[in-house]
Amino acid sequence: MKGPGARRLPLLCFVGALVASCAPAPAPSLLPPDWGNWEKTTDLVLNYPIPGHEDRLRVPRMNQVGFDYLARRGRGAGTWDYPAGTVIAKAVYASKAPAKGEGPVQVTAMIKAPSDARARGGWLWVARDLASGKEMVFTGEFCFTCHENANESHPYADKNPRGEYRDYVFILPGAGPEPAGKEAGGADSAAGEAEEYGSKP
Amino acid sequence: MGIALKVDLIIIAGLALGFGIVFAVFVSALVSTRALLTTASLEAQAGVMYEAIKNFMLPGEAPIAVKFLSDLETRRPDDNIMLWRRFGVAAFSDNETIRRVNANLGKKRFELPAEPRTAAAASRPPGFDPAVANPPSEVAFREESGGRVFFRIYRPLINLPKCTGCHGSDHTIRGVIDLRSDITAVERVERLTLYGGGGGFVAAVSLLALALGSFLRRVVILPVKAIGRLCGEVAGGRFEGRVDIRGGDEIGELGATVNDMVRGLHERSELTKYVSTGTLSALSGGQESRRVDLTVLFSDVRGFTAYSADRDPELVVGVLNRLLETQTALIGAEGGDVDKFVGDEIVAIFAGEGAALRACRAGLALRARVEEAGTEFDGLRIGVGIATGPVIQGMVGSAKRADFTVIGDTANMGSRLCALAKSGQIVVSEGTRNAAPDFDFRGPFAAKIKGKTEPQRVWLLEGGMKP
Numbered sequence: 044m045k046g047p048g049a050r051r052l053p054l055l056c057f058v059g060a061l062v063a064s065c066a067p068a069p070a071p072s073l074l075p076p077d078w079g080n081w082e083k084t085t086d087l088v089l090n091y092p093i094p095g096h097e098d099r100l101r102v103p104r105m106n107q108v109g110f111d112y113l114a115r116r117g118r119g120a121g122t123w124d125y126p127a128g129t130v131i132a133k134a135v136y137a138s139k140a141p142a143k144g145e146g147p148v149q150v151t152a153m154i155k156a157p158s159d160a161r162a163r164g165g166w167l168w169v170a171r172d173l174a175s176g177k178e179m180v181f182t183g184e185f186c187f188t189c190h191e192n193a194n195e196s197h198p199y200a201d202k203n204p205r206g207e208y209r210d211y212v213f214i215l216p217g218a219g220p221e222p223a224g225k226e227a228g229g230a231d232s233a234a235g236e237a238e239e240y241g242s243k244p
Numbered sequence: 245m246g247i248a249l250k251v252d253l254i255i256i257a258g259l260a261l262g263f264g265i266v267f268a269v270f271v272s273a274l275v276s277t278r279a280l281l282t283t284a285s286l287e288a289q290a291g292v293m294y295e296a297i298k299n300f301m302l303p304g305e306a307p308i309a310v311k312f313l314s315d316l317e318t319r320r321p322d323d324n325i326m327l328w329r330r331f332g333v334a335a336f337s338d339n340e341t342i343r344r345v346n347a348n349l350g351k352k353r354f355e356l357p358a359e360p361r362t363a364a365a366a367s368r369p370p371g372f373d374p375a376v377a378n379p380p381s382e383v384a385f386r387e388e389s390g391g392r393v394f395f396r397i398y399r400p401l402i403n404l405p406k407c408t409g410c411h412g413s414d415h416t417i418r419g420v421i422d423l424r425s426d427i428t429a430v431e432r433v434e435r436l437t438l439y440g441g442g443g444g445f446v447a448a449v450s451l452l453a454l455a456l457g458s459f460l461r462r463v464v465i466l467p468v469k470a471i472g473r474l475c476g477e478v479a480g481g482r483f484e485g486r487v488d489i490r491g492g493d494e495i496g497e498l499g500a501t502v503n504d505m506v507r508g509l510h511e512r513s514e515l516t517k518y519v520s521t522g523t524l525s526a527l528s529g530g531q532e533s534r535r536v537d538l539t540v541l542f543s544d545v546r547g548f549t550a551y552s553a554d555r556d557p558e559l560v561v562g563v564l565n566r567l568l569e570t571q572t573a574l575i576g577a578e579g580g581d582v583d584k585f586v587g588d589e590i591v592a593i594f595a596g597e598g599a600a601l602r603a604c605r606a607g608l609a610l611r612a613r614v615e616e617a618g619t620e621f622d623g624l625r626i627g628v629g630i631a632t633g634p635v636i637q638g639m640v641g642s643a644k645r646a647d648f649t650v651i652g653d654t655a656n657m658g659s660r661l662c663a664l665a666k667s668g669q670i671v672v673s674e675g676t677r678n679a680a681p682d683f684d685f686r687g688p689f690a691a692k693i694k695g696k697t698e699p700q701r702v703w704l705l706e707g708g709m710k711p
């Protein structure tokens with residue numbers, strides 16, 4: 044390139060670099076990158092319809108902080124209070140019965156961070172679109188108001204018949220299959236079915 | 245652009261900027277506060293509505309919710325409260341939900357009303373979609389309808405797990421609480437405040453600009469202009485004017501100083517009528533005596549004693565003054581300095597480059613002017629003597645009265661030559677003739693000069709420079 048354009052190129056590059064350097068850095072992801080390698084919290088096949096997630100297959104996993112707490116506490120009755128740092132990541136698939144090897148399209152996560160100003164009920168309610176990588180924190184009622192029902196009798200898994208405080212988590216870690224016939228496509232499916240689906244983004 | 249206009253513009257710009265920022269902040273705060281209050285109020289109402297409906301519905305008391313909304317609609321029609329199903333149909337407007345609930349529960353939990361209801365045609369409210377999306381968003385916006393202005397929010401009602409027993413799990417949003425607040429009056433007050441404030445702002449800026457401009461004009465601009473006018477008059481040779489600036493501030497002091505200065509200049513100007521320029525220069529530049537080469541010119545009226553003896557004194561002084569005035573001007577025109585008047589005699593000094601030449605030109609001009617005057621000087625004639633050579637220049641006189649004048653042989657020679665000159669003659673010394681040889685001289689003549697033992701060679705200056 045010759046002429047004024049060639050002379051301006053370095054200037055344009057400099058200005059472009061300057062503008063790029065001034066752009067706000069993307070916020071760091073709240074969800075740890077290895078979430079797909081965590082242990083699942085249940086062998087239940089969660090593909091029955093529920094508000095918010097509809098009838099798409101959901102596979103919840105929990106990090107070691109949560110499982111350490113589980114090891115300390117045990118599965119007995121009583122109040123649950125996950126320690127700060129616990130992360131429960133729920134892989135959400137595009138359909139109720141995804142094809143073999145098909146990955147999830149979204150992760151919704153509960154991150155225990157009581158000191159975070161965005162937390163509701165001590166948890167950060169996060170959703171990450173795996174196609175775009177876009178992550179958002181729900182600070183309104185949407186996630187929180189549903190999961191609030193986990194702390195009283197509800198229709199899922201063991202149904203929390205005694206209304207124990209479950210720290211906003213519906214499915215207790217290690218929960219077995221639901222009673223037969225509870226929800227369409229739910230308990231009748233073989234335990235461990237979700238294992239066949241890929242979880243990594 | 246005059247200083248007055250500049251000052252006015254600066255004042256207006258300063259006031260507009262200062263008050264403008266305050267006014268803009270005020271208006272912005274007013275509008276945003278109103279918007280925040282309206283939003284907060286509607287959000288609080290929506291929250292109350294949400295909890296009320298939730299707590300009516302969860303125990304299965306849907307009829308209470310129906311009655312609650314019906315009462316709101318009939319008793320508080322201005323509250324603009326609505327509950328929509330997620331499809332944009334007014335809630336409880338038909339029996340569809342009752343049928344669905346009964347079907348989901350597998351029993352007739354709710355009786356159908358005796359009078360069947362038919363839902364009005366779905367009239368999906370504007371901007372409804374985000375409120376029923378998954379995930380939903382609370383929507384708040386301003387709208388105009390029927391000549392009124394409303395602030396409106398949609399609050400999604402979520403299909404909670406506990407609701408699914410009756411309503412099913414196949415949807416996330418049960419419905420939307422719709423609250424409208426009529427803010428027509430509030431916006432009118434806002435507009436009035438804005439216009440009133442804006443008008444007040446413009447008026448305040450204008451009045452302050454006028455007041456400050458007037459004050460500055462009176463205190464600064466007009467005095468400066470007056471001083472400028474006075475300086476112009478002084479430059480034109482008029483010293484009678486004074487500036488009328490009162491007050492003990494800096495401008496007042498400046499005015500007093502200028503008046504003192506003009507008074508001094510006036511006195512100095514007046515002094516030049518009585519004191520030679522050389523004396524004035526000596527006063528300002530040093531009074532040391534010195535020996536210098538220059539040309540002296542003496543001009544004396546012939547027969548003046550006899551003339552003045554039998555004439556009215558006023559006539560005599562008038563004619564003499566006219567004659568001296570005329571000669572002074574002609575001498576000045578050639579760069580000469582009138583050293584003194586001695587009765588009817590003028591003593592003038594020419595110094596510097598071409599002094600003798602200029603003195604000769606002045607002598608010729610004096611003679612020509614007087615001879616051509618006719619009766620202007622009442623027939624009086626003059627004789628002129630010019631001598632060139634070294635003189636002693638210095639302050640001569642007493643401590644109380646002295647002149648910066650010339651003394652010495654050349655000065656005496658000039659005086660004697662003037663005495664020798666008959667009416668209309670210009671007698672010059674040998675030194676003058678040698679310094680201005682191109683003039684038309686006649687001579688030399690041997691003249692007996694008082695104080696000189698030998699006769700002196702003198703010349704008669706006849707005319708201008710030879711061609």
